[in-house]
Amino acid sequence: MAYGAMGKILWVDLSTREMKEEPFDEQTARKYLGGYGLGARVLWDRQTPGVDPLGPEAILGFVTGITTGTDAVGGSRYAVVGKSPLTGGWGDANSGGSFGPQLKMAGYDAVFFTGASDKPVYLYLNNGTAELRDASHLWGKDTVETENLLQQEHGKDLEVACIGPAGEKLALIAGVINNKGRAAARSGLGAVMGAKKLKAIAAQGNLTVPVANPELMRELRKKHVASLTGHAEQLHATGTPGIYEMCCVIDDAPAKNWVGVATIDLPTYANCGGEAVLEKQKRRFACWRCPIACGGHMKSGTGEYKYPEGVHKPEYETLAMFGSNCLNDNLGSIITANDLCNRYGLDTISTGACIAFTMECYEKGILTKEDTDGLEMTWGNHRALVAMTEKIGKREGFGDILADGLKRAAERIGRGSEQYAMHIGGQEIAGHDPRGGWGFAIGYGCDPTPGRHNQGGGQHPPGLDIPDVPREQMTGRGVYHKLSTNFMHSVSALGMCHFVAGAYPSADQLVEALHAITGWSDLTKEELLLTGERITNVRQAFNIREGVKTPFLYPDRMRGVPPKTVGPRAGITFTHEEVYNQYLVEMDWDTKTGKPSKAKLVELGLEDIAQVLWP
Ligand code: SF4
Incomplete structure (x- = not known):
């Protein structure tokens, strides 16, 4: 077994409910390190080529790395891996927060799921033990409710990675959420989890990640924290929203479904810039033991958008996709849409891209109010943006069409809409312009x-x-x-x-x-x-x-x-x-x-x- 690892990989067959442990040996650890390195190797070895990503033969993995849960600064992340139902190829997504470290403290470097359950279940891990439990009471709940209910059951020290209603309904732009708003969002792996009727992984434990020289690592941590440089200061001050205005100025941020220029088409873009976001922030959020703490929890919303105190701060990508890309300068609506995505378990990049696409199709007359459930999907209509986000999360009305991402939405809509679907290989393009970037x-x-x-x-x-x-x-x-x-x-x-x-x-x-x-x-x-x-x-x-x-x-x-x-x-x-x-x-x-x-x-x-x- 390698130091930095718990040495155990758990395999769970959701069809038979059988579980087995396999060692995470040192040779594999050194060659692949963990995360999507280990994940890719395992899926190459164990998954039959050509499987339906939403079928029982598909393998879904949750994989930490060998710095996760150690004193290494920034060692907070885990990866979700599987065949992407959006692209039909390799899929991975990763997230910070505290789920990854807790997965290791519960005794496991990784968990791989095969098969599919016939009823909703969650996996409960505690100090080296694993148990599949009934999740009927959680099915249909959003990610915040799910985490709260599981913590009521098991205690506040429980960490949860789960899907929301979007993943349950196999929305292909669904992700996996932990800490009520940190997302392993990309590649559509929330739908894979939903197809397996796996609502959540709940991890609890106080095992220590073995480290070769813990004393030295403790000293190094102090030294490394003190020496962080580059963008650490700016990230600490404003988080990723701090780059939004600059990205608008250099035309890196998308505008008007990538056809516009933010400074020209949305002169009020700074309404959603770093300072504006900071004014609405209540306190910082840090991933596990991170000194940068680039995330944030918001004050309660005032005015039209009365989101509750504590919802997560939108990241740059979310501001860009729901903001400039939709010509929307209403920050309250973006915070609300972000929170809806977190609760329903949606990828904010993909959701924002789908809404910008809908707005352009609406402008071009490809879509009308009759198609969009009576919503006027005009540029900058923040109320329609929020309402459509909720419809996507519920797979309701036109939201059902958008819930499977741009490629499939354009195929279903037809009428020339394909030219406005800004995806590549089936995945919605993130919020930085490739033209010159x-x-x-x-x-x-x-x-x-x-x-x-x-x-x-x-x-x-x-x-x-x-x-x-x-x-x-x-x-x-x-x-x-x-x-x-x-x-x-x-x-x-x-x-x-x-x-x-x-x-x-x-x-x-x-x-x-x-x-x-x-x-x-x-x-x-x-x-x-x-x-x-x-x-x-x-x-x-x-x-x-x-x-x-x-x-x-x-x-x-x-x-x-x-x-x-x-x-x-x-x-x-x-x-x-x-x-x-x-x-x-x-x-x-x-x-x-x-x-x-x-x-x-x-x-x-x-x-x-x-x-x-x-x-
Ligand atoms: S708080 Fe920010 S900088 Fe720190 S680990 Fe999380 S994402 Fe990274």
Whole structure:
């Protein structure tokens, strides 16, 4: 067993209710680290290719990393992994809060579910024991009610990851929620949980994560907390809403379903900026033992939107998707929509994207009031935005069409609506513009999970041998993106927050923490780069084996066809090849199909995968 791990993986067959434990051995831990690294390897090995992601054969995993629940600063995260019902390929999502650490303190590094229950259940974990319990009383409850009810039953120290009504109703844009508003939102994995009739995982325990040198790690923690730099201060002050205004000014934030410019089409965008959000914040929210504490709980809403005190602060992505992208400057409505998404268990990026799409279809006459249940889906109509968010959560009326995401909504609506559906590979595009944001442009299309803002590169800490490339520069972008994202794949798999890892003054600090945690004194930054590359090759191999067409292709608008005529990004247009090929060549992935070369797979120690992809 590796230090940093509890050494146990739990397998739960929801059809037979059988459970078994397997060891999380040191060799696997070092090769895949945990999180979506371990998750991808397990699903490659154990899941039959071509399964229905919502069928009983699909595997759904909740996986921590080897820094999760340790003294490593930022070691708070867990990943949810499975086949994405949105893309048909590899799916992962991750979340902070305190569920991940508690899962380990309850005795497990990971839980994988197979089968499907015939009635609602939840998994109760406590100090190394596991029990499937009836969840009939929780089915239909929102995520806040679910967590409250489970804590009433088991105690306040219980941590819960659960789905809301959206996941129960198999909305493909449903996510998994913990801490009543921290979300593993992307890839549609809440629907996979719902299909298994698994309402929640409830974890409780006080086991200690074994660490090779706990005394040294305690000292390092003090040193690392004191030395956090870069964006840590700004994140502490305002959280991610602090970048909203800047993103509007540089035309990075989406406006008017990605066809507009926030500063021109929504001159009042600052109504939802960092300072405005801060005024409505009651107190900070921190993931488990995080000194940055970039989250927040809000004061109770006043005026038209009377949300209760304590609801979570909307993050930048939520502000962008429900704000500028819908030409909405009403902050109360965004806080309300955010809270509705948290309660129903919806991805705020996807939900906001669906509403902006609906507004554009309404403007173009493709949709009318008759289609949208009487709601006037005009730009900036914040009341309609909130009402439609609730309909999506309930799968009610037109919300039922949007609940499965843009790709399927446009297919059902037809009438030319497809051109306004801003998804890539079935996943709604996150709130940073790829037109001129070259890291996002590559990441959205080339990462095995498309449309993801946290796969855009550039978040790595200093101290790595990565040649710097200015934001606006394409030359040299391929190697930069490869190295930056490879390092951050390791960070993700370790269960560490990207914001914290990026705030370390040097990657050396992360390495010294890993030495103290794992005892792997020969581990280097170079090994982390290689491990990240291995991990993402397994994710990509999963897509190739599933027959998913990669790299993913943008809708014309998202690559500037036609280009914008006004604003900071006027005139920018790109082809898939000029943005993707540098990176794909560096990765040794085929530029047409995204398939990793045999030599690359062998070099990464993935001979068995090479044999399958290159028989
Ligand atoms: S920086 Fe923010 S998201 Fe990251 S661990 Fe800290 S509180 Fe959580």
